[in-house]
Amino acid sequence: MNVLKLGGSVITNKEKPKTADRATIERLAEEIALSRGEPLVLVHGGGSFGHPLAEKFKLTEGFKEASQFLGFSETHRAMVELNDMIIDALISRGVAAFPLPPSSFIITANGRIKTLDIQVLKKALKKGFTPVLHGDTVLDSHKGFSILSGDQLSARLALELKTTRLIFGVDVDGIYTSNPKLNPDARLLESLSLSEARNSAEIGRSTAIDVTGGMLGKIYEALPVVEAGIPVLILNAKKPHNIFKALRGESVVGTILRR
Amino acid sequence: MNVLKLGGSVITNKEKPKTADRATIERLAEEIALSRGEPLVLVHGGGSFGHPLAEKFKLTEGFKEASQFLGFSETHRAMVELNDMIIDALISRGVAAFPLPPSSFIITANGRIKTLDIQVLKKALKKGFTPVLHGDTVLDSHKGFSILSGDQLSARLALELKTTRLIFGVDVDGIYTSNPKLNPDARLLESLSLSEARNSAEIGRSTAIDVTGGMLGKIYEALPVVEAGIPVLILNAKKPHNIFKALRGESVVGTILRR
Numbered sequence: 001m002n003v004l005k006l007g008g009s010v011i012t013n014k015e016k017p018k019t020a021d022r023a024t025i026e027r028l029a030e031e032i033a034l035s036r037g038e039p040l041v042l043v044h045g046g047g048s049f050g051h052p053l054a055e056k057f058k059l060t061e062g063f064k065e066a067s068q069f070l071g072f073s074e075t076h077r078a079m080v081e082l083n084d085m086i087i088d089a090l091i092s093r094g095v096a097a098f099p100l101p102p103s104s105f106i107i108t109a110n111g112r113i114k115t116l117d118i119q120v121l122k123k124a125l126k127k128g129f130t131p132v133l134h135g136d137t138v139l140d141s142h143k144g145f146s147i148l149s150g151d152q153l154s155a156r157l158a159l160e161l162k163t164t165r166l167i168f169g170v171d172v173d174g175i176y177t178s179n180p181k182l183n184p185d186a187r188l189l190e191s192l193s194l195s196e197a198r199n200s201a202e203i204g205r206s207t208a209i210d211v212t213g214g215m216l217g218k219i220y221e222a223l224p225v226v227e228a229g230i231p232v233l234i235l236n237a238k239k240p241h242n243i244f245k246a247l248r249g250e251s252v253v254g255t256i257l258r259r
Numbered sequence: 260m261n262v263l264k265l266g267g268s269v270i271t272n273k274e275k276p277k278t279a280d281r282a283t284i285e286r287l288a289e290e291i292a293l294s295r296g297e298p299l300v301l302v303h304g305g306g307s308f309g310h311p312l313a314e315k316f317k318l319t320e321g322f323k324e325a326s327q328f329l330g331f332s333e334t335h336r337a338m339v340e341l342n343d344m345i346i347d348a349l350i351s352r353g354v355a356a357f358p359l360p361p362s363s364f365i366i367t368a369n370g371r372i373k374t375l376d377i378q379v380l381k382k383a384l385k386k387g388f389t390p391v392l393h394g395d396t397v398l399d400s401h402k403g404f405s406i407l408s409g410d411q412l413s414a415r416l417a418l419e420l421k422t423t424r425l426i427f428g429v430d431v432d433g434i435y436t437s438n439p440k441l442n443p444d445a446r447l448l449e450s451l452s453l454s455e456a457r458n459s460a461e462i463g464r465s466t467a468i469d470v471t472g473g474m475l476g477k478i479y480e481a482l483p484v485v486e487a488g489i490p491v492l493i494l495n496a497k498k499p500h501n502i503f504k505a506l507r508g509e510s511v512v513g514t515i516l517r518r
Binding site: 066069070072073074076077080081084087088090091094095096097098099100101103104105106107115117119120123124127128129139141144145 | 325328329331332333335336339340343346347349350353354355356357358359360362363364365366374376378379382383386387388398400403404
């Protein structure tokens with residue numbers, strides 16, 4: 001079984017609010033449909049649908065003022081709009097997608113998943129559905145509400161379901177020695193050991209590893225998954241065929257984190 | 260606290276597949292926004308979004324063949340499409356709507372609600388959100404999957420939440436002595452006792468009560484609610500101001516079922 005997280009920067013245009021990258025969504029739905037065999041849980045990020053609104057209403061900070069409630073609703077609605085597109089792309093290719101919006105069954109405590117009833121998800125998987133989840137606005141038992149990242153969610157699901165692998169589809173080829181967009185000498189790390197990953201996550205910056213963008217968060221969430229013996233792959237989902245190959249267990253250019 | 264169920268025939272055009280009655284949706288959202296005070300749980304039916312697809316794929320009968328899985332996904336997706344419109348209409352009027360698609364947290368057993376974790380719903384209500392649910396495709400522990408009606412769901416929620424009242428907004432004025440569309444002498448029953456309601460639900464037809472359309476199902480679901488001392492109102496949601504008044508506890512033309 002695979003858990004695949006598709007980053008918000010893969011499926012949306014991060015520069016323009018509420019702009020989906022339709023061509024990439026269609027291509028990825030096609031790769032998922034063609035790769036079928038192993039059961040799959042798909043998680044996607046919010047990109048330009050979730051982040052600008054979550055920021056506008058300061059949802060990550062939790063409850064501060066009444067106007068945030070409507071902001072919570074608006075932000076969730078934008079995530080559903082993006083999710084609808086992905087569900088449509090999957091259904092039109094014969095994938096029996098089963099949307100599971102996290103806000104309807106997950107409660108966090110200070111931003112970390114506390115209540116997570118995965119009965120429906122397990123049952124849906126067993127029947128052959130493809131559960132589709134996403135980063136979402138959620139109720140939080142400490143601060144009122146919070147934002148649950150797709151990274152945290154996918155790592156937790158990989159652990160709960162003891163999957164074969166956890167795949168992070170991002171918009172770069174993997175983890176580099178330094179920022180490849182700034183440094184022409186940046187080198188892609190094909191693999192990262194648990195201790196290397198742990199060091200970079202603990203220090204929060206590293207002389208040997210580029211932790212810009214969302215990479216630090218991914219490494220941080222990946223740690224318990226790698227510790228549990230589940231390999232974590234970080235690869236470029238903007239490049240055609242990568243997701244298809246990774247879902248089939250074939251080798252792909254990228255970074256693999258393992259124990 | 261109110262539980263309001265809006266019938267599919269109120270918010271959609273039942274004759275044409277996937278056709279919403281946008282004007283009615285906007286008007287009802289306005290009445291809900293204006294009536295605010297008491298907490299509200301809103302449940303809506305599927306009308307021409309849910310029923311034709313559920314029928315096409317024989318979802319009520321449960322699992323028969325593999326093609327139904329995609330049918331399940333398509334039917335749920337259509338319900339989400341209708342739900343999205345209602346959520347948008349509420350948000351645009353300042354109502355912090357909190358969609359809770361039943362398929363993500365309810366499992367039925369032979370079509371009756373078995374697993375129902377209302378932790379999130381209760382927490383959302385407490386914070387001042389307006390939870391919005393709908394009739395839905397759900398997983399079923401006996402027959403694979405099933406259709407959960409908005410009638411069953413709203414009655415169950417009224418019981419679980421011990422609400423002030425349960426309101427069924429339909430496209431007729433209430434329960435009649437005979438079918439008002441066929442019989443000009445049909446008389447509206449302003450109130451119905453528990454025993455009268457129980458008799459008509461048990462016999463499945465009645466010489467004194469019109470049980471055509473979805474009325475029998477509503478009376479059947481209403482029985483345990485009425486038994487618990489919660490009055491059930493059946494009224495015409497197609498007529499302006501009725502929902503506004505009923506939500507505020509004002510008297511409205513219709514049928515009231517009470518112990």
